[in-house]
Amino acid sequence: MNSESIIIFCFQACLCSYLGGAILSLVLDRWQKAANLIGFSCAVLGGLVGCVASILVLNRSIFPSLLVWPFQMPLFTFSIHLDALAGFFVLVISLLGLAISIYSLGYAAQYYGIKNVGALGAFYNLLLLSNTLVFCAGNAVFFLITWEMMSLFAYLLVSFEHEQPKTRQAGILFFIMSHIGTGCLAIGFLLLFKAAGTFNFGSFHRIGPQLSSLELNAAFLLFLAGFGVKAGIIPLHIWLPEAHPVAPTNVSALMSGVLIKSGIYGLARVLFDFLGTPPVWWGVTVLLLGSVSALLGVLYALVEHDLKRLLAFHSIENIGIILMGLGSSLVFLSFDHPVLAALALIAGLYHTINHACFKGLLFLGAGSVLHATRTRNMEDLGGLIKKMPGTAFFFLLGSVAISGLPPLNGFISEWLTYQSLLQGFGSTEKLLRLIFPITGALLALTAALAAACFVKALGITFLALPRSRQAEQAHESSGSMQAGMALLALACVFLGLFPMIFLPMLDSATQQLVGQSISSQLIAADGWLLTALGVEKGSISTLGMVSLFLVLLPLPVALRLVFSRQAKHELGETWDCGLDQLTPQMEYTATAYSKPLRMIFRAIYRPRRQVQADFEVSRYFTKSIRFETHIEPTFEKLLYRPLNRAILRLSRRIRWVQIGSLNAYLFYIFLTLLALLLWEKVY
Amino acid sequence: MKSWLLQAALQMVLALLLSPLVSGFIRKLKANLQNRRGPGLLQPYHDLFKLIRKGTVVSEHASWLFRVTPYIAFLAALMVSLMIPMVTALVPLSFFGGVLAVVYLLALGRFFVALAALDTASAFGGMGSSREMTISAIAEPAMMLSIFTVAITAGSTNLGWMVQAALQHQERFLSPSHILAFVAMFIVLIAETGRLPVDNPATHLELTMIHEAMILEYSGHYLALIEWGAALKQLVLMTLLVNIFFPIGVGARFSLASVVVGLAAYLGKLFLLASAVALVETSNAKLRLFRVPDFLAVGFILAALALASTFIF
Numbered sequence: 001m002n003s004e005s006i007i008i009f010c011f012q013a014c015l016c017s018y019l020g021g022a023i024l025s026l027v028l029d030r031w032q033k034a035a036n037l038i039g040f041s042c043a044v045l046g047g048l049v050g051c052v053a054s055i056l057v058l059n060r061s062i063f064p065s066l067l068v069w070p071f072q073m074p075l076f077t078f079s080i081h082l083d084a085l086a087g088f089f090v091l092v093i094s095l096l097g098l099a100i101s102i103y104s105l106g107y108a109a110q111y112y113g114i115k116n117v118g119a120l121g122a123f124y125n126l127l128l129l130s131n132t133l134v135f136c137a138g139n140a141v142f143f144l145i146t147w148e149m150m151s152l153f154a155y156l157l158v159s160f161e162h163e164q165p166k167t168r169q170a171g172i173l174f175f176i177m178s179h180i181g182t183g184c185l186a187i188g189f190l191l192l193f194k195a196a197g198t199f200n201f202g203s204f205h206r207i208g209p210q211l212s213s214l215e216l217n218a219a220f221l222l223f224l225a226g227f228g229v230k231a232g233i234i235p236l237h238i239w240l241p242e243a244h245p246v247a248p249t250n251v252s253a254l255m256s257g258v259l260i261k262s263g264i265y266g267l268a269r270v271l272f273d274f275l276g277t278p279p280v281w282w283g284v285t286v287l288l289l290g291s292v293s294a295l296l297g298v299l300y301a302l303v304e305h306d307l308k309r310l311l312a313f314h315s316i317e318n319i320g321i322i323l324m325g326l327g328s329s330l331v332f333l334s335f336d337h338p339v340l341a342a343l344a345l346i347a348g349l350y351h352t353i354n355h356a357c358f359k360g361l362l363f364l365g366a367g368s369v370l371h372a373t374r375t376r377n378m379e380d381l382g383g384l385i386k387k388m389p390g391t392a393f394f395f396l397l398g399s400v401a402i403s404g405l406p407p408l409n410g411f412i413s414e415w416l417t418y419q420s421l422l423q424g425f426g427s428t429e430k431l432l433r434l435i436f437p438i439t440g441a442l443l444a445l446t447a448a449l450a451a452a453c454f455v456k457a458l459g460i461t462f463l464a465l466p467r468s469r470q471a472e473q474a475h476e477s478s479g480s481m482q483a484g485m486a487l488l489a490l491a492c493v494f495l496g497l498f499p500m501i502f503l504p505m506l507d508s509a510t511q512q513l514v515g516q517s518i519s520s521q522l523i524a525a526d527g528w529l530l531t532a533l534g535v536e537k538g539s540i541s542t543l544g545m546v547s548l549f550l551v552l553l554p555l556p557v558a559l560r561l562v563f564s565r566q567a568k569h570e571l572g573e574t575w576d577c578g579l580d581q582l583t584p585q586m587e588y589t590a591t592a593y594s595k596p597l598r599m600i601f602r603a604i605y606r607p608r609r610q611v612q613a614d615f616e617v618s619r620y621f622t623k624s625i626r627f628e629t630h631i632e633p634t635f636e637k638l639l640y641r642p643l644n645r646a647i648l649r650l651s652r653r654i655r656w657v658q659i660g661s662l663n664a665y666l667f668y669i670f671l672t673l674l675a676l677l678l679w680e681k682v683y
Numbered sequence: 684m685k686s687w688l689l690q691a692a693l694q695m696v697l698a699l700l701l702s703p704l705v706s707g708f709i710r711k712l713k714a715n716l717q718n719r720r721g722p723g724l725l726q727p728y729h730d731l732f733k734l735i736r737k738g739t740v741v742s743e744h745a746s747w748l749f750r751v752t753p754y755i756a757f758l759a760a761l762m763v764s765l766m767i768p769m770v771t772a773l774v775p776l777s778f779f780g781g782v783l784a785v786v787y788l789l790a791l792g793r794f795f796v797a798l799a800a801l802d803t804a805s806a807f808g809g810m811g812s813s814r815e816m817t818i819s820a821i822a823e824p825a826m827m828l829s830i831f832t833v834a835i836t837a838g839s840t841n842l843g844w845m846v847q848a849a850l851q852h853q854e855r856f857l858s859p860s861h862i863l864a865f866v867a868m869f870i871v872l873i874a875e876t877g878r879l880p881v882d883n884p885a886t887h888l889e890l891t892m893i894h895e896a897m898i899l900e901y902s903g904h905y906l907a908l909i910e911w912g913a914a915l916k917q918l919v920l921m922t923l924l925v926n927i928f929f930p931i932g933v934g935a936r937f938s939l940a941s942v943v944v945g946l947a948a949y950l951g952k953l954f955l956l957a958s959a960v961a962l963v964e965t966s967n968a969k970l971r972l973f974r975v976p977d978f979l980a981v982g983f984i985l986a987a988l989a990l991a992s993t994f995i996f
Contacts, residue, residue, distance in 0.1 A: 385746045405787055426835065437835070441987075445821070445824045451790060452817065452820050456816075459812065463798065539780075539781065540784050541780070553754070564735060571741055571742070572741070582805070592809065596973075597817050
């Protein structure tokens, strides 16, 4: 068997096992344990062969797309293609799907007898299936169908715990927003269809110049909005912090890690592959949207004390960072710097897989906490590092990675982003070039705020004293849950320490999108150094840092062994200002932790607070006090509510059209037909 | 290879020995400016040696994170001190990470210290941790912008190259962009090293301390490592300030003559900058916490102006 047929076989096996998993879960519905075991095992298998297939695709030096499965239908050809870009995203979903499915084996056990585990397994497998198909659909109609299937299954999973009214609302919000996005995409694809004459992605390649500039810009904006909704770009993000927290955690991890990446995939596919050389303002728009999303995402995350909502806001932040890479890549394309464009694109794609790994890991960690304590509220947690040492360790690794700290993977992709922004300064026109360092400074602010946020999330959740009885009685999660987290933690370490092994796999993707493969220019000194297109422009070596750390470690250890061997090392109480005993109430809370930042950025948060106190005798003797603080949901208030009201008003206005008589409706159809015929005649 | 190892070892020894002296010098000069005699110049060495020999008391609520943090913070600062140009422009380990890696490695140390501060369940720790992370976050944009200004002029983020590029264009030392970026970076230095008017390194008053509140629960050799790490970090930032903005006297080769000249120039510049820090500390009162963002915003604006003036002038 040659490599192509191996790839095709593996990929077909991947799709089949997802489908098989879905069917078997439904069939075994009665026997919940079996449904869980077999359903998620199929997903594990699918993820595994998907990884194999996509790694093989990415290692091919030639990149024409592989036709995996052609369906001949009367009207359309439904073809499944695997090219380098699709292969990269299939790798992301398969890797994450593999880890999350292992985790789910343990996680879904909590639903035995309460919920329908068979349905969970079935929808989960179908979501994986449809999302994988989104990445390799070779035809616009088929793409939209899989896109809708993906949204539908995600909706069903988001509303899985539908007993809570909040969950239902979140599900509906997600559904509506998804459809607005799909509507934009449909119009966008029709514009491309007008020029190409077919819906095949192959014939859309570099079709931009055939459209009029108005159509072209309209297509750009439509695709940006359509994919932006799914990716969660601010201000189209409002569904994200609602839907992610209420879904079962394995689903949240999958949605945050992969589903929102399908928006990034779409943007990469359309902007780089279809629309051709972009005007400058496209790239600048994407770059600015990216930095605004990154900064606002992390700012909203900071004031959140629901662990899963906090992570959801961080997804917005990281999508912003990815868009900064894509946006600067577009700008470089406009100025005809394909090598720099490839560098920025690599930064974006690298951050895509990084975010999938560490955000998946963090969501799984949050899921374990939720599983063990039944609460997502950080103010009720604490001290879990002693009860759940494994989970705490993995959460720590994820936090270091997402904060962009060396030596883990987040650092690599943020460093690449900085480098492409820095080199953008010298490669563009006068005033425009200022955008790059300024967005770089915003990225620095974002990363530092993310670090602050994760000190808070980790510190309040896992360290110090437990703040509630649930937290006190927490227990470590099961083996399969820890195995799922360990796999993603390993991926974070691998992507952080060995970029030289992973980067060549991005070559064919950049070759396909911007016509350059530059991994050999990024790697120097036998793989020890990662450079910014040449050692003289800057280099890092995470492997070198770790080795240096290990070489220097004996120094402080020796100091201790030599000088304080005889000294006493004892346990003692924490300084409590002389009170009897330290209680959890005296600890710093998550709300208090973010207070300075809430004050500094109050122009953005517009915090409101209410203090209600009951007094005895005089106002210096408080009997009870109640404190409430809110931050204003700016976008809902300023953008969505007025829009909502306007739509309702409009629909009341035109309601008379719907009179309930069949004859009238037939008349409408006739009129429409007539109007269309006239239109055709006139133009 | 051999001279490379020798260089790295020498630089490590220099950084380890010099960093407490800089702290002692600032403390002494501050005392003299305030008409006090103050502790001797060598007091920080005595303190460190005393702490290293002492036993430790660790909070019963603390986890393993509390115990590994001093090692991480110390080693991160020590690693960074090997990646920056001190005496010659041939930086032993500059290829392991340029100026961005320096910033992020220091952030790694801070991340763990801030976590450990929360680990003991003390409210002081939480307060210090929250404030430290806040201030460092809002100092970050100014720091990055002023670094970018130099990096863009040099066309590299590698510190060795940045110094060599600056040495070839000595006429730029007094250009507006250079001076503005230097002042911005100086403001960042004040904030990052916890100096007045941002934080008072000498206070142990509950409501005003920031860095001290974070490390309140540390004792013995753990405290020694943290203090030494903080001194190293201060040295690193000051070295960046004097050597990437004004690399006068920095040797271009590794030879005895250039090392002697480089060392003399380096020490001279370093203590000049330390005097400036002491002067600022003496002549300013501590800012209220919520005035600090304004102070750092000044730094940001200066850095942005510096950047803009790179292509205006």
